[in-house]
Amino acid sequence: MDLLLTMMQSWPDWVQVALISVAKILLILIPLLLAVAYTTYAERKLIGYMQVRIGPNRVGPRGWLQPIADALKLLTKEIIIPTNANRYLFLMAPVLSITPALAAWAVIPFSDTAVLSQVDAGLLYILALTSLGVYGVIIAGWASNSKYAFLGAMRSAAQIVAYEIAMGFALVGVLMAAGSLNLGEIAAGQAGGFLHWYLWPLFPLFLVYFISGVAETNRAPFDVAEGESELVAGFHVEYSGMAFAVFFMAEYANIILISALTTLMFLGAWHAPVQTSFTLVPPLFWFLGKTAFVLFFFLWFRATFPRYRYDQIMRLGWKVFIPITLVWIAVVGFFIFFTPFGHWFH
Amino acid sequence: MSFIQLAFYFFAAVTVFAAAMVITIRNPVKAALFLVLAFVSAACVWLTLEAEFLAIVLVLVYVGAVMVLFLFVVMMLDINLSRLREGFGEYLPIGGLVAVLMVLEMAIVLSTDDFSEQRLPRPEAHTEGYSNTKELGRLLYTFYVYPFEIAALILLVAIIAAIALTLRKRPETKYQNPAKQVSVRRDDRVRLVKMGAERKRDES
Numbered sequence: 117m118d119l120l121l122t123m124m125q126s127w128p129d130w131v132q133v134a135l136i137s138v139a140k141i142l143l144i145l146i147p148l149l150l151a152v153a154y155t156t157y158a159e160r161k162l163i164g165y166m167q168v169r170i171g172p173n174r175v176g177p178r179g180w181l182q183p184i185a186d187a188l189k190l191l192t193k194e195i196i197i198p199t200n201a202n203r204y205l206f207l208m209a210p211v212l213s214i215t216p217a218l219a220a221w222a223v224i225p226f227s228d229t230a231v232l233s234q235v236d237a238g239l240l241y242i243l244a245l246t247s248l249g250v251y252g253v254i255i256a257g258w259a260s261n262s263k264y265a266f267l268g269a270m271r272s273a274a275q276i277v278a279y280e281i282a283m284g285f286a287l288v289g290v291l292m293a294a295g296s297l298n299l300g301e302i303a304a305g306q307a308g309g310f311l312h313w314y315l316w317p318l319f320p321l322f323l324v325y326f327i328s329g330v331a332e333t334n335r336a337p338f339d340v341a342e343g344e345s346e347l348v349a350g351f352h353v354e355y356s357g358m359a360f361a362v363f364f365m366a367e368y369a370n371i372i373l374i375s376a377l378t379t380l381m382f383l384g385a386w387h388a389p390v391q392t393s394f395t396l397v398p399p400l401f402w403f404l405g406k407t408a409f410v411l412f413f414f415l416w417f418r419a420t421f422p423r424y425r426y427d428q429i430m431r432l433g434w435k436v437f438i439p440i441t442l443v444w445i446a447v448v449g450f451f452i453f454f455t456p457f458g459h460w461f462h
Numbered sequence: 463m464s465f466i467q468l469a470f471y472f473f474a475a476v477t478v479f480a481a482a483m484v485i486t487i488r489n490p491v492k493a494a495l496f497l498v499l500a501f502v503s504a505a506c507v508w509l510t511l512e513a514e515f516l517a518i519v520l521v522l523v524y525v526g527a528v529m530v531l532f533l534f535v536v537m538m539l540d541i542n543l544s545r546l547r548e549g550f551g552e553y554l555p556i557g558g559l560v561a562v563l564m565v566l567e568m569a570i571v572l573s574t575d576d577f578s579e580q581r582l583p584r585p586e587a588h589t590e591g592y593s594n595t596k597e598l599g600r601l602l603y604t605f606y607v608y609p610f611e612i613a614a615l616i617l618l619v620a621i622i623a624a625i626a627l628t629l630r631k632r633p634e635t636k637y638q639n640p641a642k643q644v645s646v647r648r649d650d651r652v653r654l655v656k657m658g659a660e661r662k663r664d665e666s
Contacts, residue, residue, distance in 0.1 A: 258537050
């Protein structure tokens with residue numbers, strides 16, 4: 117090890133920086149991909165229990181190796197490209213879908229020190245990247261040359277554009293409360309017990325953000341883009357093998373990302389809920405625990421709610437969420453500047 | 463050549479290439495996607511100028527929203543390509559003339575003294591704590607507050623006008639009333655009829 121370190125110091129600076137960055141990226145990506153694999157397992161098990169079934173229990177003890185078996189199966193399957201499909205765009209769509217889902221993790225602070233990149237405009241970066249995910253869906257739908265896929269893509273595009281606005285406005289509220297676009301500072305602003313979390317002063321925005329997050333990731337009850345009963349599988353109906361697996365991974369990486377962001381901005385990030393011996397527990401544990409808690413809601417929703425109708429989704433996004441966020445931004449601004457209660461919102 | 467310079471030339475080259483592909487490629491959907499690439503690489507060029515707020519907003523607004531709707535329309539329209547190509551040779555001379563004129567005009571304007579190194583000194587690199595977002599916000603809401611508010615008002619008027627132009631009640635369109643849908647009762651939709659049991663008529 118010492119030999120390796122001395123060897124490293126003799127290399128040029130940029131090689132060292134590059135190597136350390138790659139190591140950090142791997143340190144985030146490998147656990148993330150494992151989490152994606154086991155989220156699929158958790159989903160099948162949980163929904164199984166909610167529907168009084170057992171869920172996967174054949175591969176490995178209690179089915180623990182099921183995601184590994186699924187991955188192996190998908191890896192060895194043939195990727196079928198439909199006739200008259202646009203070959204390049206067809207294969208590019210899954211890549212376009214997973215890239216933003218993974219790249220957004222670069223600015224997520226896992227604890228007060230563990231963050232890959234302290235970007236000052238981190239919140240904007242997240243917002244920009246989550247809005248890019250829709251391209252994978254649209255291109256997949258168009259390039260497949262199939263009407264089911266195309267219908268799914270069109271629905272998804274309309275839905276994501278609508279909910280992104282509400283999501284952006286909800287983040288404006290967070291930005292006003294924290295006074296910073298830096299995710300690390302937003303998290304640091306919520307230190308000191310669960311009463312200091314932004315969840316309370318920004319409660320309506322929290323609800324809007326989380327529900328928009330569910331809609332943005334095309335999850336039930338907003339899964340019209342892939343509604344099985346209407347469109348077979350929606351935008352990825354023509355995909356098979358690894359190309360399909362990449363879409364699947366992107367969806368789950370996005371779900372985990374939204375959970376992590378909700379934790380960061382509303383649930384006090386890595387801070388312990390009460391200032392007792394809880395603070396001795398490492399901050400990473402709190403962050404991951406809260407993220408897992410929010411993640412559970414995604415799975416719970418899927419087992420509980422029936423799918424929204426298309427016009428209901430549009431109404432909810434444009435006529436309910438956007439007015440709620442606009443009103444609450446005004447309320448927050450009013451309290452901060454004109455009343456002595458401004459500190460509630462900080 | 464420093465890393466920043468290398469990055470600048472790379473992204474500038476990608477921008478120019480993508481912009482050229484937008485107007486030369488045959489498929490309109492691919493053209494729209496190349497426009498997306500041009501926007502993203504332009505945003506990267508802005509990043510090298512330490513304008514991270516503008517760069518990210520460019521991606522957020524143009525790539526994340528405007529181009530999505532653009533693609534939406536282009537995909538739905540199913541444009542006939544051969545019809546678009548028809549007049550190409552006919553318009554080539556006049557189009558080329560306009561292009562040459564524009565390049566000449568730009569060359570003339572950019573070679574004047576106003577754009578010389580003395581008039582426009584090289585911008586200095588900012589210190590560690592500099593935040594482009596904060597600086598822009600401060601300027602917009604203090605120094606440029608009136609132009610900013612006027613621009614916002616014009617946008618608002620444009621939004622209302624656009625909605626007013628498209629919002630027309632057509633008698634044949636059926637609208638949903640969510641309040642009515644929610645408050646509907648079983649008795650409004652289903653009527654239970656009491657009747658005696660039917661008996662099959664005897665054949666014999």
